[in-house]
Amino acid sequence: MSEARRIPFNNPGWAGNTGEFQLTEAQVRGDEYVGKRPPEGGHPSGTSTYPYMLAEKDPEAPLFEGAYQERFEKIRSRYPDARSALLPSLGMAQELRGHLSPETMEQVAQLLGLSPAYVRGVATFYTMYNKRPVGRFLIQVCTNISCSLCGGDDVLQAFLNNTGTEMGETSEDGNFTVMEAECLAGCGFPTTVQINSRYYENVMPKDVPEILERLKAQGE
Amino acid sequence: MMTDQQSPQTVTMRIDGREVTVPTGTTILRAAESVGIEIPHYCYHPGLSSPAMCRLCLVEVEGWPKPAPACKTTVAEGQVVHIESEMAQAQRTGVLEFYLLNHPLDCPICDQSGECQLQDYVFAQGREHGRGREPKRVLGRDDFGGDVLFNGDRCVMCTRCVRFMREVAEDERLCVVERGNRAVIDTFFDEGLEGSPFAGNIVDICPVGALVSKDFLHKARAWDLDRTPSVCPSCSQGCNITLQTRDDLVQRLKPRENMDVNGWWMCDFGRHNYEWINRVDRVEEPLVNGETQGWPEALGSLLGRLKEAKGEVKAVTWAHSTNEEMGLLKAMMEELGGSEVVYRSPRTVGELQLPGFPLLARREDLAPNVRGAEILGFTRVGDEEAEGGLDDLATHKGVLIVVGDPLEDQNENFGAQAELFIYLGSYLSKVAGNAHYVLPTTTFAEQEGSYTNVQGRVQRFWPGIRSPGSARPGWLILGALFAEFTETEAPIGADQAFVQVAKGVPEFGEITYRDMGTRGAPARKSAGVAGD
Ligand code: SF4
Ligand code: SF4
Ligand code: FES
Numbered sequence: 001m002s003e004a005r006r007i008p009f010n011n012p013g014w015a016g017n018t019g020e021f022q023l024t025e026a027q028v029r030g031d032e033y034v035g036k037r038p039p040e041g042g043h044p045s046g047t048s049t050y051p052y053m054l055a056e057k058d059p060e061a062p063l064f065e066g067a068y069q070e071r072f073e074k075i076r077s078r079y080p081d082a083r084s085a086l087l088p089s090l091g092m093a094q095e096l097r098g099h100l101s102p103e104t105m106e107q108v109a110q111l112l113g114l115s116p117a118y119v120r121g122v123a124t125f126y127t128m129y130n131k132r133p134v135g136r137f138l139i140q141v142c143t144n145i146s147c148s149l150c151g152g153d154d155v156l157q158a159f160l161n162n163t164g165t166e167m168g169e170t171s172e173d174g175n176f177t178v179m180e181a182e183c184l185a186g187c188g189f190p191t192t193v194q195i196n197s198r199y200y201e202n203v204m205p206k207d208v209p210e211i212l213e214r215l216k217a218q219g220e
Numbered sequence: 221m222m223t224d225q226q227s228p229q230t231v232t233m234r235i236d237g238r239e240v241t242v243p244t245g246t247t248i249l250r251a252a253e254s255v256g257i258e259i260p261h262y263c264y265h266p267g268l269s270s271p272a273m274c275r276l277c278l279v280e281v282e283g284w285p286k287p288a289p290a291c292k293t294t295v296a297e298g299q300v301v302h303i304e305s306e307m308a309q310a311q312r313t314g315v316l317e318f319y320l321l322n323h324p325l326d327c328p329i330c331d332q333s334g335e336c337q338l339q340d341y342v343f344a345q346g347r348e349h350g351r352g353r354e355p356k357r358v359l360g361r362d363d364f365g366g367d368v369l370f371n372g373d374r375c376v377m378c379t380r381c382v383r384f385m386r387e388v389a390e391d392e393r394l395c396v397v398e399r400g401n402r403a404v405i406d407t408f409f410d411e412g413l414e415g416s417p418f419a420g421n422i423v424d425i426c427p428v429g430a431l432v433s434k435d436f437l438h439k440a441r442a443w444d445l446d447r448t449p450s451v452c453p454s455c456s457q458g459c460n461i462t463l464q465t466r467d468d469l470v471q472r473l474k475p476r477e478n479m480d481v482n483g484w485w486m487c488d489f490g491r492h493n494y495e496w497i498n499r500v501d502r503v504e505e506p507l508v509n510g511e512t513q514g515w516p517e518a519l520g521s522l523l524g525r526l527k528e529a530k531g532e533v534k535a536v537t538w539a540h541s542t543n544e545e546m547g548l549l550k551a552m553m554e555e556l557g558g559s560e561v562v563y564r565s566p567r568t569v570g571e572l573q574l575p576g577f578p579l580l581a582r583r584e585d586l587a588p589n590v591r592g593a594e595i596l597g598f599t600r601v602g603d604e605e606a607e608g609g610l611d612d613l614a615t616h617k618g619v620l621i622v623v624g625d626p627l628e629d630q631n632e633n634f635g636a637q638a639e640l641f642i643y644l645g646s647y648l649s650k651v652a653g654n655a656h657y658v659l660p661t662t663t664f665a666e667q668e669g670s671y672t673n674v675q676g677r678v679q680r681f682w683p684g685i686r687s688p689g690s691a692r693p694g695w696l697i698l699g700a701l702f703a704e705f706t707e708t709e710a711p712i713g714a715d716q717a718f719v720q721v722a723k724g725v726p727e728f729g730e731i732t733y734r735d736m737g738t739r740g741a742p743a744r745k746s747a748g749v750a751g752d
Pocket of ligand 2: 452453454455456457458459482486487488489490491580581582583
């Protein structure tokens with residue numbers, strides 16, 4: 001086993017205090033995979049690869065062009081029924097534009113020959129599709145049972161207070177959107193917070209300012 | 221295992237102690253229906269797919285570990301189903317309690333009240349008191365466009381409306397937005413239902429007051445309405461409908477199931493074209509040269525004048541006349557040695573078909589009895605608006621008979637030169653002012669009669685409201701005149717009038733009112749009439 005793949009035993013992410021994963025993607029996925037997947041999607045079988053990497057998304061980006069067009073066609077060709085291709089297509093649209101506006105839903109509907117109402121029904125069913133623009137960092141705080149017992153609601157409140165936002169709103173600097181999430185499957189390490197594609201575990205209200213500071217630094 | 225005697229096509233099982241034999245593949249819900257037992261349900265509708273998502277139809281099946289949704293579970297040989305067992309009742313009571321968690325309980329101001337399946341089921345088997353302590357979720361109202369108003373808080377999320385738009389109208393404008401306790405029915409943002417010609421049906425199939433008709437909003441309570449089986453008079457499809465009336469006014473039209481004509485549906489055009497039935501500017505008493513007279517005197521003197529009349533007899537009617545009226549008019553004309561009868565009917569371009577039930581389409585002929593007139597050999601004149609085409613009648617010097625058509629498009633000199641001008645109609649139009657005899661007739665909503673629809677189906681309707689004054693059905697007036705003329709027996713019921721009419725018409729053949737029942741009977745095809 002290569003060094004890169006070994007997961008360090010003492011990673012604070014497992015049970016440490018601030019609970020932030022220190023692993024690189026290469027450490028988690030193995031290095032033969034990392035780097036071979038270009039941001040616009042890589043292998044056509046992959047669908048929405050980076051749903052939460054929302055930093056510089058262009059809400060007007062064309063649906064779809066170039067590599068995205070190829071991926072879209074590949075996805076479409078895989079199913080006899082256009083409805084089946086809807087989830088990955090919406091995923092790609094969100095990957096490009098950051099969120100699914102009514103116009104985006106309508107365009108995707110048109111591309112797949114579906115009714116816009118049907119697309120809206122599907123897009124709103126899934127919480128991982130953003131129906132509004134979100135900040136550079138999408139902060140999802142679990143308040144389901146385990147996290148709730150360990151103060152998840154306080155953590156959520158701390159994020160809201162420290163970012164100065166209301167639930168689901170984006171902070172003025174465009175950095176943060178805080179949302180409540182149902183179980184993130186991190187029940188062993190409550191409170192679990194997902195920020196973009198990263199998990200922060202054992203988060204307590206007192207950790208919040210520091211996390212936000214570091215994110216801000218990262219975002220600049 | 222099947223025994224030799226049993227046909228593999230049927231299954232015998234028991235529902236609440238009753239033995240039921242139904243075809244293989246029947247659902248428990250349908251099997252129960254076949255012996256007159258209704259299992260409470262929301263999401264199931266015979267005209268739609270069955271998602272088994274409302275869970276109200278859960279029943280106990282002996283030997284099964286869990287309750288089964290009756291709408292989706294097919295029957296099996298020897299199966300024993302309980303609908304009213306303690307377990308099955310507990311299921312229903314429990315499910316109903318959930319339905320009321322967020323329901324506003326606003327029956328006093330809800331149009332569905334009295335015909336609401338939530339009200340009925342909860343009254344029958346719900347808990348007496350709710351146990352919820354949390355505030356209720358409030359969604360408010362949303363105007364869906366067209367005639368449809370949505371009250372989100374009353375919705376039970378059965379998705380019948382969504383499935384109707386998807387599967388039957390094939391115009392998927394509705395969806396469930398969000399999920400779980402945030403779920404709500406909506407259109408694509410502001411798109412609405414405007415322009416969807418069959419959207420009114422979702423109001424009918426909504427089991428609760430979530431979708432209501434704006435036209436009917438707060439007009440009448442369901443229990444104050446009288447319901448009369450009838451036939452839509454707005455096009456030649458002849459959808460089977462129910463006239464819902466109150467105080468002798470039609471309040472709304474609802475479709476009536478007939479799988480040979482309209483399924484469970486009707487179009488919005490027909491549904492909302494009823495105000496004219498309530499017109500109050502009616503002729504109420506016979507007028508002879510402008511003077512009110514009783515029927516015996518009026519008909520008596522008319523008979524005399526008809527016998528004396530020398531000129532040629534011409535007649536015009538419209539495609540709103542019944543088979544009986546038209547048939548007796550024809551008989552009368554033959555007796556008087558008159559020429560052919562002409563009729564007029566409005567026509568539009570293009571049919572509006574209901575994709576999920578292709579038998580039903582809003583037809584091009586916008587009157588109910590065009591096929592009846594064709595079968596009787598009447599000649600169609602006039603244009604698409606049912607105007608014009610009567611030039612030779614307008615200046616006719618002999619006997620002129622008008623049945624039904626108020627001739628609104630004609631000028632005030634129409635018939636002024638006629639030797640004898642007889643007008644049988646419901647409205648005193650300016651043309652009727654020239655008539656020597658104005659004989660008030662009832663509308664289709666006030667009489668018994670029949671229409672022949674575009675498929676050649678003869679369909680009956682019944683009187684739903686009382687006629688004003690002493691207006692009489694056209695067949696009664698024409699029948700009496702004809703009988704006096706020929707010294708025969710006059711028909712005293714519409715059924716007799718139809719038999720008399722049908723005698724000389726091979727297409728109607730032996731059909732009687734009894735054969736037609738509430739769902740009509742097909743006329744025999746004839747070479748003279750365009751087939752379908
Ligand atoms: S609006 Fe009516 S038909 Fe539609 S889901 Fe709600 S209860 Fe069912
Ligand atoms: S299709 Fe014709 S008969 Fe049926 S409801 Fe519409 S107008 Fe009336
Ligand atoms: S009618 Fe069976 S689950 Fe709804």
